[in-house]
Amino acid sequence: MPSDRRLTRRNVIKIATAGGAVTLSGCLGGNGGGNGNGGGNGNGGGNGNGGGNGNGGGNGNGGGASGPSGTLGDWSLDVNAPDPVLDRINGEDWVPPEYDDGEVASEIERMNLGGMENDPATGWYEDLFQEKTGITSTPVTVPSSDAVSQMRTLLSSQSESPALMQISQEFFMDFLTEGWLEPVDELWPEEAYETFPPYFQSAMTTDVDRSLDGDHTYMSTAISEAHGLNYNPTVLEELGFPADFYDGATWADVREVCEEATSASGDYHGWVWYGSGNRYPIYPWLRQMWSRGGSVVQDDGSVKFNTDAGVATLEWQSQMIADGLLPDVMQYGEGGPADLFLGGNLAGFGGGLGIMALALEEWGEDTDQYDAALLPRGENGEHVSYMNTDFLAINRFAPPAKKRAGMIYMDGGRSAIASAQEYDQEGNYPSNTAAWDHELLADANFKETAREIGETARVELWPNQIETFDVLVTHLQEAWLGQLSAQEALDSAQSDIDEIMGQ
Template sequence: MPKDTMERRQVMKYAAALGLTSIAGCSGNSGGDGSDDQSGSDPGSDDQTEADQGPDIPNTLASWDFISVDEPAPIDERITGAEWTPPEFDEEAVADSVKYFNMGSMKNDPATAWFQDRVDERTGITVEPIVVPSKRATPKITTVLSSRAEEPAMMQIDRQMYMDFVEPGWLEPVDQLWTEAAYEYFPQAFSAEFATDMDVTADEPHQYISVAIAEGSVKNYRPDLLQELGFDADFLKRPTWEDVREVCEEADSQDVDYYGHAWYGGGVRYPSYPWMLKVWSQGERIVQDGEVIFNSDAGVEALEWQRQLIEDGLVPDVLSLGQGGPEDLFLGGEIVGYTGGSKMIPRALEQLGEAGEAYDLGLPAKYGSDGEHATFLGTDTICINRFAPPEKKKAALVYMDGCRSAEASAQEFVQEGNMPANSAAWDLDIVQSEAPFQEIPQESIENAREGLWPRQIQTIEVLVAELQAAWAGQKSPQEALDDAQAEVDGILQQN
C-alpha cells in the first residue's frame, strides 16, 4: 500500500463516523435502467475470461468484455502515437452519446472540444458537455452522485475531492484501461495514489480516473537577475533550500529593488503547496500509516525555514500573495524566483523574451544533498458516475481511453499550454516544435506526487490558517502545526 494513501481500516473508521458504510450493503441495479449488466447480478457467461470480468462491487459493470484494450493494437501503441486508435468495442452495447460535466466554459477548453470532435469521428460516440462554473462544480457533482442520478455519466472532478467521491462508492472503477503497459507513460502518482482501496464498497484497490493534463511544480526564475547578483545563470536549475536562502541573502545585501524568493501565502488553499513541497523534499509524507500528519518533524522544519526568511526580512509580504501574487511580482522583476505551475511559461516568454535569457525553469528546491526535488501534481480528474446506465458508462470508458492518449495530451499543450499527462506526447512533432522547455517539465512530472485523503479541502483550510498564523508571528511553527493536527484529528476521527 503506498505510504501517501489512507489504509482501508482508517477509511472504514472515518466512513462509519459519517454514516457512509451503509452504502456497502447496496447491490443490484444502479437506479438506472434495471439492466442485469450491473454487479450483483449475473456476472457473465461461463467462457468469460478473468480479465474481462468487472469488479465484484455493487452498482458497477459486471463485465468488461464489451471492450478489448489491446485490439486492434497493444494499448501502449494505441495511446502513444500521433493519432489515438480507439480500442475495439461492441457498438451495440455502447451508447452513441454521453453527457459530460465540464468545469468552466468550453471556450476556455478548446483542446477538450477538439478531442471530443475526434472521438465522435472515430467512434460514433458524441460527447455532450454540460458546463458547470468551477466554483459551483463540486456541490453540483456532490448532489448528482449522492442522489444516484443517472446523468451525467462522466464528469471532471477537482482532484482534492477525488477521495470524497471514491470513498462512499460513487465512482465507477476503470481498471480495464490501466494495464501495466499503460501506466508506463504516466506519473507514478497515478498508480501509487489514485489507484486506491478507499472505496468502502470494495475489498481491494481500484483505479477510477482518466486524465489529459498533468502539471508538476517548477522553479520559475530569472537568469538575468541571478547574474546581476553574481551567480551563474543556472544556479537555481536544481537548487537546495540553502541555495534559495543564499540568493535571498545576496539580494538583501546588495542595492537592488527585488527579493530572492517568495511563495503563496494568501488565500485558503494555495499556501499549503509550498509548505507540502518542503515536507516532501525531506523524504517525508503527509499521510503516514493511514493517518494525516501535519505536525511531523519535517513539517515543523519546513515551517521554521519559511518563518526564518520572514523574520530576517528576506522575502516580501507573503501573506498578501494569493493565487497570482508571486506571478505578478516575478513578471514585474520584483523577485528572482518562485515555485509554481508551468502555466507561467507562455506569459513569461511573451513578456520577458526567449527562454534562457530573462526566464528559465528549474526544479523545486531539495533538502540538502540527499533530499528530493519533490513536485506537486496538478491534474484534471475525469471519472464515471457509478449510477449511470451501463451503456452510458461503456461509452464513457471508450472516451476515457482516448482522453489520456498522447494525441489528446499534445493538443492540450499546443492549444492551451497544459503539460501533457502522457509522456509519449513529448516525442510528437507537434509538441517538439512548440515546446521551449522539455527537460524540466518532464522531470517535474516524473517526481510529482499528490497526497490524497478524505475531507481534503476542509483539512487543508485548517492547515493554511495555522501556517498563516506562524508566518504572521502569532504562533511558533510547532504550536501552529500542533493546533492544526488537533483539529484535523477531530475532523478525520484519527487516534
C-alpha cells in the same frame, strides 16, 4: 480531421477508515435513480433492467456478472486490440480500443469545469473522439467554484447524468468513499501505467470505495498542472550569481539569493510563495516538506502534519520572513507570485509552469529573463515537485451503455496526442509523458526540464483532504505572521485534524 480550435493561450494510498453545451442546472431534479429501467437502488448498484443488484455489481436483466465492473454488465472491451495499449494510446494518433458498437451509447454528457471557450484542447479532443468512434460528447458546463457542490447533489441523488465527471484530485477520495464512481480496471492493465506519473498507480489504485471489495482504479485524466522552479537568469546575474544558479539549487541556495537581493540596491526579491488564499498556501509547505523526506500519510494510515520534516519546513519559512528576506507573502494568492515575477525583479518562485507562456509572451521567445528548473533540493538531496490533476471518472448511476461510452472517452483522453494538445493549446501539463515525444511538441520550450518535473512529482491523497487543508492554512499563516512558533502552529493544526479524521 478534428477542427482547429486553438486559442493563443489560456504513492501507495494509505487511508485512515459532458453537440452543444448545456448548463448543469438542466440535469438537476428528477429521480436520477430509484427502481426501474436503468435506475439504481443501493450503494452504486441497481435493481432493475439495466442495473445490477447490490453494492456496485450484481445480476440484473441488463446487468452481468458481479465484480468490479458489475454495473457495466458483460461487454466486449479489449484495450490491447487492435494494438497493445501503449502502442494504441501513445502513437502519433489515438487508436480506439476494440469494442462492440451495439453495447455502447451513441452520445454522452460530460461535465466540464468552466465554459468551452476556455478549453480549446478539450474541444479538439471531442471532435477527434466523435470522428474516431461516432459517439457525441456533450459538455455540461459548470463554474469551477460550484462544481463540487453540484456534483455532490447529482451523485448523492443517484442522477444518471452526466455520465462523465471531472473531479479535482483533492476531492477524489471523498467521492470514492461514497461509492459514487465506477471502477475502470479494464482500462489499466499493469503496462498502461508506464508513461504516467507513478502516483497514478500507487495513489489512485485504492480500496477506499466502501461499496466494493479490494483495490480498484476509477480514473483517467482531464487536465494536469505541475509545479517547478520558475526563475529569471537576468536577475540572478544582476545579483552576482551565475545565470543558472537556481538550476539544481538547494534551499540554502535560495536563502543566499534572498540575502543578496535584500542587501542589493534596487527593488529585488530572491524568492516568494503563495501566502494567501484557501488552498495555494499549502503547496509551498508540502513541496519543501517532501524534499526533506517527510510525508503526511504515515505508515499506520494516520494523517500527520506536525512531523519533524513538517516543523522544520515551517521553521525555515518563518525564519525567512522574520529575517526580512522576503516580500510580504501574505499579499500573494494564486496568481500573485506570477504577477510579481513578470514585473522583472523576482529571481524565482515555485509554482505552476503555466507562467512559461506568459513570460515568453511578455519578453519574447529568446528572452534571457525566463528559465525553468526542478524545485530546490532538500537535505536528502531530493528534488520533489507537485502535480495536481483533474480526473475523469464515470458516474456509477449512469446507464450501462453510457458508462461504456464514457470509458472509451477516458481511453482517448489519456492518449499522448490529447496530452500534447493540452500543453500546446492551453499550457496544461501533459499527464502522459509520451506526449513529450509526440511530433506536436518536437520544438516545445523547456521540454526536457518539464519532463523531469513530472518524473519528480509527488502526491499524497486522503479522505477529507480539503477540510484538513482549510485547517492547516490558518495555522501556517499564524506561524508566518509570528503569532505562533512552527511547532505550536502545527501541534494546534494536528489537534483539529485528528478530530476531523477521527484518529
